[in-house]
Each structure stands twice: as C-alpha cells, then as structure tokens.
Amino acid sequence: MFEQVSAAPPDPILGLTEAFKTDPRPEKVNLGVGVFQDDEGRTPVLKAVKAAEAALLAAEKTKNYFPIAGEPEFGRKVEEFLFGEAAVPGARTAQTPGGTGALRVAADFFAEISQSRRVWLSDPTWPNHRGVFGAPGLAIQPYPYYDAARRSVNAGALADALDKVPAGDAVVLHLCCHNPTGADLDAEQWKTVSEIAARRGWLPIFDAAYIGFGDSLEADRAPLRPFLDAGVEMLIATSFSKNFGLYRERAGALTLVAPARAADAVFSRIKRVIRVLYSNPPAHGGQIVQTILSDALLRQVWRDELNGMCARIHAMRARFAEGMARRAPDRDFAFIRAQRGMFSFSGISAAHVAWLRSERAIYMTGDGRINVAGLTPQNLDYVCDAVAAALRTERGG
Numbered sequence: 001m002f003e004q005v006s007a008a009p010p011d012p013i014l015g016l017t018e019a020f021k022t023d024p025r026p027e028k029v030n031l032g033v034g035v036f037q038d039d040e041g042r043t044p045v046l047k048a049v050k051a052a053e054a055a056l057l058a059a060e061k062t063k064n065y066f067p068i069a070g071e072p073e074f075g076r077k078v079e080e081f082l083f084g085e086a087a088v089p090g091a092r093t094a095q096t097p098g099g100t101g102a103l104r105v106a107a108d109f110f111a112e113i114s115q116s117r118r119v120w121l122s123d124p125t126w127p128n129h130r131g132v133f134g135a136p137g138l139a140i141q142p143y144p145y146y147d148a149a150r151r152s153v154n155a156g157a158l159a160d161a162l163d164k165v166p167a168g169d170a171v172v173l174h175l176c177c178h179n180p181t182g183a184d185l186d187a188e189q190w191k192t193v194s195e196i197a198a199r200r201g202w203l204p205i206f207d208a209a210y211i212g213f214g215d216s217l218e219a220d221r222a223p224l225r226p227f228l229d230a231g232v233e234m235l236i237a238t239s240f241s242k243n244f245g246l247y248r249e250r251a252g253a254l255t256l257v258a259p260a261r262a263a264d265a266v267f268s269r270i271k272r273v274i275r276v277l278y279s280n281p282p283a284h285g286g287q288i289v290q291t292i293l294s295d296a297l298l299r300q301v302w303r304d305e306l307n308g309m310c311a312r313i314h315a316m317r318a319r320f321a322e323g324m325a326r327r328a329p330d331r332d333f334a335f336i337r338a339q340r341g342m343f344s345f346s347g348i349s350a351a352h353v354a355w356l357r358s359e360r361a362i363y364m365t366g367d368g369r370i371n372v373a374g375l376t377p378q379n380l381d382y383v384c385d386a387v388a389a390a391l392r393t394e395r396g397g
C-alpha cells in the first residue's frame with residue numbers, strides 16, 4: 001500500500017527554515033519563519049514563563065487527564081484576557097493544542113453544525129487556514145482584503161464582499177497583526193464589519209494569534225468589543241505561542257460566544273469534536289498561561305516582557321523603513337512602519353526574493369513577506385544594503 005503513496009509538497013514556511021539551517025554562509029538572515037527574535041536573534045523563554053514553570057513543577061501532584069475542555073479556571077483567565085474584567089455570560093472556553101488546534105476544532109465544529117459548510121478567508125491569508133478549514137470538507141471562498149498598490153486594507157471592497165456573505169456562513173477574521181500583510185482594520189472599519197456580521201448573520205471566527213504584538217494587549221483585543229456589543233455570536237481561536245513565547249508547548253484556546261441560554265448546549269458539541277480529535281488538551285503550556293494570568297506579580301513581569309517584544313518590533317519597523325528610505329528613495333517603504341505585528345508584505349518581487357537568497361543568504365517567503373522580528377541591530381544595515389542591491393538588479397523589475 002505505502003509503495004504507491006507520493007510525497008506531500010513541503011510546507012512553504014517550514015521548508016524555508018530547513019533550507020536556512022543548512023545554509024553554511026555565516027552572514028545568513030532568516031526573515032521567513034514566524035517566530036519572535038530578540039536583538040541577538042534568539043527566541044528566549046520569557047522570565048515569567050520560567051518562574052511559572054518552577055512553581056508548577058514544585059506544586060504538581062498528578063499527571064491525570066484534564067477534562068475535555070481543560071480546566072474551567074483556565075477558561076476564565078482566557079476570557080479575562082480577551083474581554084477584560086467584566087464576564088461575558090455566553091462565553092465558554094476550551095484549552096487547545098495551540099492556535100492551530102483551536103482553529104481545527106472551530107473548523108470541525110462549524111462543519112458539523114452548518115448547513116452551508118462554507119467559510120470565507122481573507123485574500124491573502126496564513127496559508128495553513130486553507131488546510132485547516134479544508135480538512136473537514138468545508139468549501140473555501142476568498143474575500144478581498146489587501147490593496148497591494150496602497151499597501152493597506154481595501155476596506156471598501158472588504159465591506160462590500162462581507163455584505164454579500166450569506167447568513168450561516170463563517171468568516172475568518174485576523175484579530176490583529178494580519179498574517180501575511182501586516183495591514184489591519186482601524187476601529188471604524190471594525191465597527192462596520194461588526195454591523196455587517198450582525199445584520200447578515202454570518203459567523204465570525206477570529207484568529208487571535210498575535211494579541212499584544214500590534215500595539216498593546218488592550219488595543220489588540222479591542223476589535224472584539226463592537227461584535228460583543230452588537231450581540232454577534234462568534235468563535236475566537238487564541239494562540240499563546242507568540243505572546244507568551246510558548247511555541248512548542250502548544251498553548252491555545254477556543255472561545256465560544258453564544259446567547260447565554262444556549263452556551264452550554266453549543267459548548268457540549270465543541271467538546272464532542274475535541275473528544276474525537278485529541279480527547280483532551282496537553283497540560284503544560286496552558287497551565288503556564290493560567291499561572292501567569294492568575295498572579296499579579298507574574299502578570300506584570302509578563303506584561304513588561306510582552307511590551308518589550310512589541311516595542312522591538314516597532315523599532316525594527318521604523319529602522320528598516322528609515323534604512324530603505326536612505327538607500328532606495330524612489331521606492332516606498334514607509335508603510336512598513338505603519339503596519340502591525342511581525343509580518344509585512346515588503347513589495348519585493350519573487351525574482352528579488354530569489355536573488356536575496358542566492359546572493360546574500362537572506363531568506364523570506366516567495367511572496368516577499370518579511371518577519372521584521374528577524375531584523376536585529378547587527379543585521380539591519382546588511383539587509384537594507386542587500387534589498388537596495390536587489391532592487392538595482394535587472395531581475396524581477
């Protein structure tokens with residue numbers, strides 16, 4: 001049987017990391033992969049995480065299974081993290097293996113309850129969305145999102161398209177730090193989208209993978225507010241991979257917001273999906289998040305570290321934009337400063353991307369997406385010089 005099986009295509013982003021690792025050139029720079037890096041190019045364990053782990057190790061008494069949705073206290077802390085202090089009566093939260101796990105549970109749950117079995121994804125979007133939502137057989141439709149010429153959200157086309165999405169369909173919305181473009185909606189545009197969702201009756205599925213990386217915890221979660229205020233039902237897939245630096249621990253959560261009287265019944269369906277997917281969540285990463293969010297001191301340490309990561313991203317955006325303005329004044333890179341999160345579409349063509357990789361050992365995805373957190377004070381001038389040199393070549397235009 002296995003003799004006939006052909007190989008799967010390599011994952012475009014993880015494949016890039018493999019190629020980067022085996023590149024022998026010491027000056028190499030990885031702007032491809034989606035992890036935060038500090039000024040030294042490392043992805044360290046946060047101090048708050050180390051302290052929480054020490055406390056957990058000392059206190060742990062059992063490795064017994066968790067409930068299907070994880071511990072209720074974890075859910076409460078996540079809901080506070082998303083909505084603030086005031087409880088949302090129709091909210092229920094399941095601890096999941098990372099943000100991807102939360103998205104997959106959302107996809108399977110939606111496939112089970114929906115008549116249309118159709119989900120709308122932003123164009124472009126994180127490539128894995130297509131795989132995750134396609135897995136349970138959902139039909140996938142793109143909605144317009146990015147205006148490449150203006151390097152920002154095409155809010156008019158977006159609103160027009162979402163106004164035509166049929167009731168009962170699902171729409172995946174990046175809460176903040178849109179991956180791959182770095183272009184987010186502003187408060188007014190979010191309000192418009194929430195009004196459309198309320199009027200049309202489609203289901204928003206928020207992908208919240210970067211809360212705290214855009215402007216701040218409070219600012220980045222703010223788009224949820226108009227949806228809550230309008231009484232819109234929704235699902236929120238939260239990842240703690242980036243904002244707690246817990247990548248390999250697989251910490252995430254799926255939050256349901258339903259009418260309060262229906263919430264338990266709906267949540268029981270989500271639990272059934274989890275039971276057949278992975279039965280119950282891995283404990284460690286979620287317990288770290290819960291420990292930090294439950295302890296005022298640890299919470300403050302983590303907030304300071306999160307703010308530090310966010311500030312570094314902003315600083316690198318500003319310095320890259322300045323560096324390019326000096327070296328390639330005829331090209332616009334100012335938008336890099338205005339965009340949010342780790343990613344931006346640099347506007348660099350596929351041919352220039354290939355040139356940067358072969359001639360300068362600088363790695364980015366073929367669409368020109370860069371992870372600005374891969375920039376450091378040490379490699380910034382090297383990268384700016386290389387991009388300017390690439391733009392001067394004939395290749396790619």
Ligand SMILES: Cc1ncc(COP(=O)(O)O)c(C=O)c1O
Nearest residue numbers: 034098099100126179209239241
């Ligand atoms: C937009 C988006 N959603 C979800 C995820 C998944 O996060 P996790 O690693 O927690 O599964 C990522 C990770 O890169 C992402 O960029």
